[in-house]
Amino acid sequence: MDKGGEGGKFSANKAMKTISSVKELKENIKSWKKEGLTIGLVPTMGFLHEGHKSLIDRAVKENDRVVVSVFVNPIQFGPKEDLSTYPRDIERDKKLCSDAGANILFNPEASEMYFKDASTFVDVEELTEGLCGSKRPGHFRGVCTVVSKLFNIVTPDKAYFGQKDAQQLAVIKRMVRDLNFDLEVVGCEIxxxxxxxxxxxxxxxxxxxxxKAALILSKSLNKARNVLSEGERNTKSIKRVIEEVLNSEPLAKIDYVEVVDSITLKPVEKVEKEILIAIAVFIGKTRLIDNIIF
Structure with missing residues (x-):
């Protein structure tokens, strides 16, 4: 059987299942593995949009079977963050996944994913120290723990993550390398x-x-890209340009503006190789992130 681009056509033929049990999901995975089918995983927290759909579309194109997880992971939220108010619409999510050709939507309860006396967590150091990691203590421990569990449950050949969460993508790639997970992490454009x-x-x-005010994020990054294209290489100057644009919007409050190495996520003083410019900005009470790679 063709494992490449034809996989999507094959995977869309059967009606999508919604599963909430780890045991039932594993049984489905075992039967697919026996048939020699390739598996793609798209981990999400739900309330899916076109960004998520682009991940599912790519997974369907590149694999014989696709699992989309929808799980608002409680252990990656801080005590003052938006766990209780995080948007949820599982029926809408089901339709988007089904229309995109996913085979299983995995939608477990927290009690299904975490034992009451769970005492094992996954931490990635260094890469999690700056950017969102410094602003959201414990966040990436929660992300890495749940993603590790999903990798162990689904045993995918490929897992798909968006570039918008650039630090998360870098952290998961490092975790996969360090822990010898037998899968490929695929980063997809914003x-x-x-x-x-x-x-x-x-x-x-x-x-x-x-x-309307939130457009200031992409405007500031576009301005940074322009000055880089014109030859600016001093990162202090680049950050100053971004901050000036962001500060021109009364509803915007800067959380951070950073220019870092795209692999190590360490701050750089001069642009000499590929960099990630990452920003986090409060628009009113809502914290938004965005980034570009140059």
């Missing part, structure tokens, strides 16, 4: 609205006025 705003489930929190 999907944006027509006006440039990066698609995010948290965009639903924005009022009409805030939604």
């Amino acid at each position: 999907i944006r609205e027509e006006d440039g705003l990066a698609k995010s489930s948290r965009n639903t929190y924005l009022s009409k006025e805030e939604r």
Whole structure:
């Protein structure tokens, strides 16, 4: 059987199952493995949008079977973060996944994913110290733990993550390398609205006025790209340009603006190889992130 681009056509033939049990999901995975089918995994927290759909589309194209997980992971939220109010719409998620050709939507309860007396967690050091890691203590421990569990449950050949969460992507790639997971992590480009705003489930929190103000994130990054293209290599100057643009919007409050090495995520003073420019900005009470690689 062809394991490449034809996989998607094959995977879309059967109706999608929704599964909430780890045991049942593993049974399905075992039967697929016996048939020699390749498996793609798209881990999500739900309230799916075009950005998620682009990950599912690619997974369907590149694998014989695709599992999409929808799980709002409690252990990656801090005590003052939006766990209780995080947007959820499982029926809408089911339709998007089914229409995109996914074979299983895995939607477990927290009690199914975590034992009451669980005492094992996965930590990636260094890469998690800056950017969102420094602002959200414990966040990446929660991310790495749940993603490790999903990798062990689904045993995918490929797992798909968006570039919008650039630090998360780098951290998961490092975890996969360090722990010898037998899979490929596929990073997929940021999907944006027509006006440039990066698609995010948290965009639903924005009022009409805030939604308009949120465009300042992509505007600031575009300005940075322009000065880089014109030859600027001093990262202090680049950060200053971004901050000036962001500060021109009254509803925007900067959480961080960083220019880092795209692999190590360490701050750099001069642009000499591939860099990641990452920003986090509060628009009203909503924290949004965006980035570019240069």
